[in-house]
């Protein structure tokens with residue numbers, strides 16, 4: 577795919593949704609961090625349902641610590657992997673209190689040192705809470721980047737590096753959300769909805785569908 581097409585794709589996605597954001601509910605960097613931690617292998621809808629009560633009872637790292645692992649579990653037991661996630665939430669809050677004064681650090685290495693936080697989660701927090709031009713490659717972005725031929729790669733790291741190289745600066749902040757939403761609602765995993773896709777004429781996927 578050439579750079580002109582890449583730019584056209586981004587311009588179209590931007591025109592369609594000028595201010596994209598995450599579908600996870602959060603009010604501050606701490607809530608976003610916890611919501612992203614909980615979202616591994618779970619839908620945003622299920623996480624949002626659980627965090628209504630969790631963030632009411634545990635709005636800060638100190639308050640979350642007071643709930644303890646069992647208290648956190650009670651709120652998130654409808655979400656997959658809730659046992660491990662509850663432990664990670666409490667360990668993360670302990671580290672936030674002990675190392676960062678109860679704040680979420682605006683620092684990649686410090687974020688990735690938190691339990692259950694990998695490169696993708698750190699990218700989401702840096703991008704969405706702090707406005708960094710990072711690109712968190714999840715399963716949706718990986719699929720959209722490969723199918724369209726916007727940024728083909730065998731691994732998420734490869735796709736991330738190519739996106740960082742080929743997405744012009746003015747689109748970097750939002751490309752993560754545009755591609756996620758496109759993958760979630762249009763370029764869906766099982767059968768992409770090419771017939772109603774706003775970038776169909778620019779996409780280089782060979783097996784487009786008519787729906």
Ligand code: SF4
Nearest residue numbers: 763768770773779781
């Ligand atoms: S045309 Fe089809 S394969 Fe290409 S981005 Fe749109 S939905 Fe995905």
